[in-house]
Amino acid sequence: MFNSAMAIPAIWWQQGSSASDRLARIHDRLLEAYPEVDRIACALYDPNTDLLKTFINSTRRGEAIHGYQYRLKDSLSLSELASAAECRVIHNIHATVAPDNPHSVWLLQQGYQSSFTIPLYDNGHFIGFLFFDSSRLGAFDTRKQRDMLLYANLVNMTLSSELNAVRIIQASALVARDFADLRDFETGSHLDRMAAYSRLIARFIADEEGLSDEQIEHIALFAPLHDVGKIGIPDRVLLKAGTLDADERALMQTHVEKGEKIIHKILGDFGLSEVPDSQIMLNIVACHHEYLDGSGYPRGLKSNAIPIEARIVTVADIFDALSCQRPYKAAWPLAACFDELERMVAAGKLEGRCVAALKASRQEIEDIMARLRDAP
Ligand SMILES: [Fe+2]
Ligand SMILES: [Fe+2]
Structure with missing residues (x-):
C-alpha cells in the first residue's frame, strides 16, 4: 500500500500549466513524505541525434543544471539502463561515480550523496530519464524506490501526453504542407x-x-x-x-x-x-x-x-x-x-x-x- 502522501495531487492535472510547474508541485508533495529528495530532473532523449537533453527539473538543494546535452552512447551505464528498461540506485555517489564527463563532474560538485534513476518510455520507445537526487547517503531504500516509481509513472504520463500533443500539432501542420x-x-x-x-x-x-x-x-x-x-x-x-x-x-x-x-x-x-x-x-x-x-x-x-x-x-x-x-x-x-x-x-x-x-x-x-x- 502507498501511504496517503503518495496520492495523486489533483493540481497535477491542471490545464495549461507547464511540465516544469507540474514537476515542481509533484516535488512539493513528495517532500512532505520524503524531505531528503532534493532534486527531481527529467532529461529527454532525441533518437535522431542520440542526444540526451536536460528538460525540466525541480531543484531544492544544489544548483540546477540546464541547457546541457550529451550523447547517450557516451554514457555506458545510462545506455544500458535505457535498453534494459532498468532502474539504477546509487547509495553513495562519491564512492561510485567517476568525474569522467561534465554531468558527473557537476553531480559530484552538488553534494548529492545518493540517487535513483528511472528510464521513461512512450509506447515502448525510450524517451528519457527521471533522476531523483538526495544529499543524504543511501536515501533510496527499496520502499522509497517503489514510491519514486509511482511518481515516475505520473511524470511519464504527463510527458507522454504533452509530447503527443506537440507531435499532433507538428504532424498536422506538416501533413497540410505535404498536401x-x-x-x-x-x-x-x-x-x-x-x-x-x-x-x-x-x-x-x-x-x-x-x-x-x-x-x-x-x-x-x-x-x-x-x-x-x-x-x-x-x-x-x-x-x-x-x-x-x-x-x-x-x-x-x-x-x-x-x-x-x-x-x-x-x-x-x-x-x-x-x-x-x-x-x-x-x-x-x-x-x-x-x-x-x-x-x-x-x-x-x-x-x-x-x-x-x-x-x-x-x-x-x-x-x-x-x-x-x-x-x-x-x-x-x-x-x-x-x-x-x-x-x-x-x-x-x-x-x-x-x-x-x-x-x-x-x-x-x-x-x-x-x-x-x-x-x-
Ligand atoms: Fe515566412
Ligand atoms: Fe524558412
Missing part, C-alpha cells in the same frame, strides 16, 4: 536545420532571456512551422522562378496571417489551445518577418514587442537562406553569411545576441550543415 506540395519549395532538411539552429541560439541566450529547457525544446519543435501559411499561397507566386512584382510580393506576405489562422484552427480542432507553450508556436508563425526597427511585416512591431522566440527564428531562417544553395543563388561561405547578418544587426533589424550565438558556434553549425544537407 500543398510545399516539399518542392522548402526541403525537409530546411525544416530540420531550422529546429537545430533555433535550439542552438535559444540555448546560447537562455540565461539572459530566462528561457527554460522546456521552452528551448518547444522553440526548436515549433521553428519548422514558421512558414506553414505558405500552404495558402497560389503556386504561380510560390513557385515563381523570377523576382516577384509588387502585387505578388504583397500576396506572398499574406502567408503570415494565413499561418496564424492555420495554427489557431489546428489548436481549436484538436482542443490543444491549453497545451503549454502553444503561444510560442503562434508567436513564431505570426512574427518571424518582423524586424527590430519596425520595418518588418505584417504588424511592423518593434524591438521587445517582437517575442524572443520569433527573433530567434528570424535569424535562423535568414542564416539558412544565406548559407544554402537556392534556385536563384549559390551557397554563401560562413564568413559572408555572418557579415551579412552583422550588417542587418548594425542596421537595427536583427537581434545581435542571436547572431552572436551563431558566430560563437561555428563547429556546431558545420556539424548541423553536414548532418542535414539538402538532397542533391
Whole structure:
C-alpha cells in the first residue's frame, strides 16, 4: 500500500500549466513524505541525434543544471539502463561515480550523496530519464524506490501526453504542407536545420532571456512551422522562378496571417489551445518577418514587442537562406553569411545576441550543415 502522501495531487492535472510547474508541485508533495529528495530532473532523449537533453527539473538543494546535452552512447551505464528498461540506485555517489564527463563532474560538485534513476518510455520507445537526487547517503531504500516509481509513472504520463500533443500539432501542420506540395519549395532538411539552429541560439541566450529547457525544446519543435501559411499561397507566386512584382510580393506576405489562422484552427480542432507553450508556436508563425526597427511585416512591431522566440527564428531562417544553395543563388561561405547578418544587426533589424550565438558556434553549425544537407 502507498501511504496517503503518495496520492495523486489533483493540481497535477491542471490545464495549461507547464511540465516544469507540474514537476515542481509533484516535488512539493513528495517532500512532505520524503524531505531528503532534493532534486527531481527529467532529461529527454532525441533518437535522431542520440542526444540526451536536460528538460525540466525541480531543484531544492544544489544548483540546477540546464541547457546541457550529451550523447547517450557516451554514457555506458545510462545506455544500458535505457535498453534494459532498468532502474539504477546509487547509495553513495562519491564512492561510485567517476568525474569522467561534465554531468558527473557537476553531480559530484552538488553534494548529492545518493540517487535513483528511472528510464521513461512512450509506447515502448525510450524517451528519457527521471533522476531523483538526495544529499543524504543511501536515501533510496527499496520502499522509497517503489514510491519514486509511482511518481515516475505520473511524470511519464504527463510527458507522454504533452509530447503527443506537440507531435499532433507538428504532424498536422506538416501533413497540410505535404498536401500543398510545399516539399518542392522548402526541403525537409530546411525544416530540420531550422529546429537545430533555433535550439542552438535559444540555448546560447537562455540565461539572459530566462528561457527554460522546456521552452528551448518547444522553440526548436515549433521553428519548422514558421512558414506553414505558405500552404495558402497560389503556386504561380510560390513557385515563381523570377523576382516577384509588387502585387505578388504583397500576396506572398499574406502567408503570415494565413499561418496564424492555420495554427489557431489546428489548436481549436484538436482542443490543444491549453497545451503549454502553444503561444510560442503562434508567436513564431505570426512574427518571424518582423524586424527590430519596425520595418518588418505584417504588424511592423518593434524591438521587445517582437517575442524572443520569433527573433530567434528570424535569424535562423535568414542564416539558412544565406548559407544554402537556392534556385536563384549559390551557397554563401560562413564568413559572408555572418557579415551579412552583422550588417542587418548594425542596421537595427536583427537581434545581435542571436547572431552572436551563431558566430560563437561555428563547429556546431558545420556539424548541423553536414548532418542535414539538402538532397542533391
Ligand atoms: Fe515566412
Ligand atoms: Fe524558412
